[in-house]
Amino acid sequence: MSDARWSLRNIYLYVVCLITLIMVIVGAAGVVRTAVELAYPDPGAYFDPYAPVKVGGEMTEADIEEQQRRWQAQSTRQGVLDLAGNIALVVIAGPLYLYHWRKIEMEKDEPPVSTFTN
Known part of the structure; x- marks a missing residue:
């Protein structure tokens, strides 16, 4: 039997x-x-030395600040x-996991159905 x-x-x-529980764990960790990344962002001290610059060839402080502002805005957008x-x-x-787990629990409580008859 x-x-x-x-x-x-x-x-x-x-x-x-199993699959939905893994998805919930990965989503919760993400x-x-x-949330930590948004609360404590990277300082953003990066700038692109190859970015298009005005005629003259040198990046000014304003150009660097503009790049940092854009980088921070992009970083915040990506975080959201x-x-x-x-x-x-x-x-x-989460609800998919709960639904299927409740199905398993309900079937545990039911008495087994015998396919053999006397």
Whole structure:
């Protein structure tokens, strides 16, 4: 007699739970990392020496400050997009995990159905 715990349906439910749980963990870790990145941004002391400059060939302080301002704006924008993506991952995968895990728990409580009759 086969064990009902290892039916094809239950294996499917366990695999879905595993995948969605991993997605929730990765999304939650991404949320924390992105939130810290937004709260404590990189100082942004970078500038592009090959960026187009005005006629004269030298970058002025104003040009460097403008590049840093653009870099910080891009960094903030990317952080917000990453945060939204990670939150979406948790919000979508979390309920899927809970739904499938509850299905497994409900089937544990049900008595096994015998396919053999007397």
